[in-house]
Amino acid sequence: MSMVSAAVSRRCIQHNPYNTQVLDVRTDGISVAAIEFFKGASKMEESSLSPSQKSLEMMDVNERMTCTEGGGGISDNGTDEVSRTISSLQTPAIAFAMQPTPVLPLVRYASVNFRFGSAWFVAPFRTAVGEMVVVEYPHNKSLHMGLVSCISTRVPSTFSAMANSDGVISKDDIQQCPRLLRHARDIDKQTKMExxxxxxxxxxxxxxxxxxxxxxxxxxxxxxxxxxxxxxxxxxxxxxxxxxxxxxxxxxxxxxxxxxxxxxxxx
The missing domain is CATH 3.30.300.20 (K homology (KH) domain)
Structure with a gap:
């Protein structure tokens, strides 16, 4: 029987893209980038106020700065009542906030070729056609290695019995499906050859x-x-x-x- 050898390219995966700090906290106090961020946030907050809200705030300030008779100081009479009135007129911004629509997580499926056939698996991580992967069968935790031949977001026919009327498989049922375990490592490929x-x-x-x-x-x-x-x-x-x-x-x-x-x- 003739032996066929194939060169396998090493695939490097970057697991931690945040190697550098966004803010340099070694400087005194806070970095210039952080200061500019807070300045910009303050300007955005001021510009988001409506003209009516700004006039109400100015009214509140004027009421608090009214002088008392003969005292010349800041008046305390009625300021609490006015503040409560103005507060009742101001509508909380959260009342107008749009509630986000829940988004279902996207499930990917990968077809993996073996020496004598192929099968579909849940792909919990990103992969590409032509990559060697290790798969796991959940009922007995057995491992196999094969080549990814197709990737799809449509539920395969082998899993269709587990899908509901909307064509979606529940999170619990997904855990019972055969799945990709990891990208094949050098030790996996060496073991397969042995x-x-x-x-x-x-x-x-x-x-x-x-x-x-x-x-x-x-x-x-x-x-x-x-x-x-x-x-x-x-x-x-x-x-x-x-x-x-x-x-x-x-x-x-x-x-x-x-x-x-x-x-x-x-x-």
Whole structure:
């Protein structure tokens, strides 16, 4: 069997884009950038006031600056009442604030190609077509590695039974779907290459057991999952399927893991 090697480009991900401080707090007091920010905020607040609000504020100031008879000082008579009246006339700005419409989080799905087929997965992080990823099956936490072939925001047909009438899958149900776990690391790719020897060993053992049991099946290839919890065999069957099922049970006992048969053709 010929071996095919492919060069894999390293993908660098920047997890912390805020390496530099926005404000330089090492200077005395506060930085120039911060001062300019607060100046601009004050101007915006003043300009947002309506003319009626400005006139009411000026009225309040004039009332507080009225001189008493013969005293020459600032009058305290009636200022509290006037302030309460003016406060009642001013409408809080929050009354006119628009309540934001809740936005549902966008869910992405990725189709991942494996050696013997493909499957859809929830993509909780951004990825691109052609990237190697590690996927996880939530029911048994098994891991597999494959190549992203398609990305979509539409619910795949394999998940459509979980969607509601609006075509949306609930947050709880999303947690039960197979998902992308991470971008494939160098150690993942190295492990996958090393598992190829396990593939060949299992392929040889399966073919020998099939001949011993007289099972009408030819084993074409094999692939172990990344965590060795299951092995998939690519087979060609030409006879009684009940014998093939017996062979699958015997192989599962021999390998000590789950055994899956994939049938590209049935003659």
């Amino acid at each position: 598992l190829r020897s396990h593939d060949f060993a299992s392929l040889e053992n399966a073919q020998a057991l099939a001949l011993e049991m007289g099972t009408p099946v030819t084993f074409l290839d094999a692939e172990w999952l990344l965590d060795l919890t299951a092995v998939t065999f690519l087979v060609n069957v030409w006879g009684d399927m009940s014998l093939v099922d017996r062979l699958a049970d015997e192989l599962a006992a021999f390998e000590g893991s789950e055994v899956v048969f994939t049938y590209p053709a049935v003659n």
